[in-house]
Amino acid sequence: MNYLIAVLSDRIQAEAAYLALEKASIKSTILGRGYKTADEFGLIDPKEQAQKQARLMAFWLIPFGFFAGVGFSVATGLDTFAWAGEIGNHIVGGLLGAMGGAFGSVFVGGGVGLVAGSGDALPYRNRLNEGKYIVVVQGSEILSRQATNILREFAPENIQGYADEIG
16 A cells, blocks of 8 residues: 655645545545544654553563662672662662663653654654645555646645555
């Protein structure tokens, strides 16, 4: 399945482009105020993706950090916390390792997810927030080419094609 996304500056242009595509028997969708939202269409929210990535990393990094902290404490034999005793030192070391894992999951999982996980969805979301409209055409490559020719007549701010390749 191919996607063709055109960013248009106002509602009148978006509706005119939609009607021109409809006249050519090409189904399309308008995103913007009064039409579908980015969430309804399925454009991912980068903040939500970053939170998911941070949670997934925390699932692995916190236990790993705990055991790494205990292992480090046992291997080095350091008596960092004299008040805790030998076993308490190992447990405190494990808790500190778990905290390191939690921080790593937030900074790496959340930060990388926020920066790299959004793909092109963030610029399109920003354009919608600016009050612009997006016309999306889904279909075959031939249909995308026909739609491109029609949409270029409306001088879109941006027109971009994507191929959804599976496997």
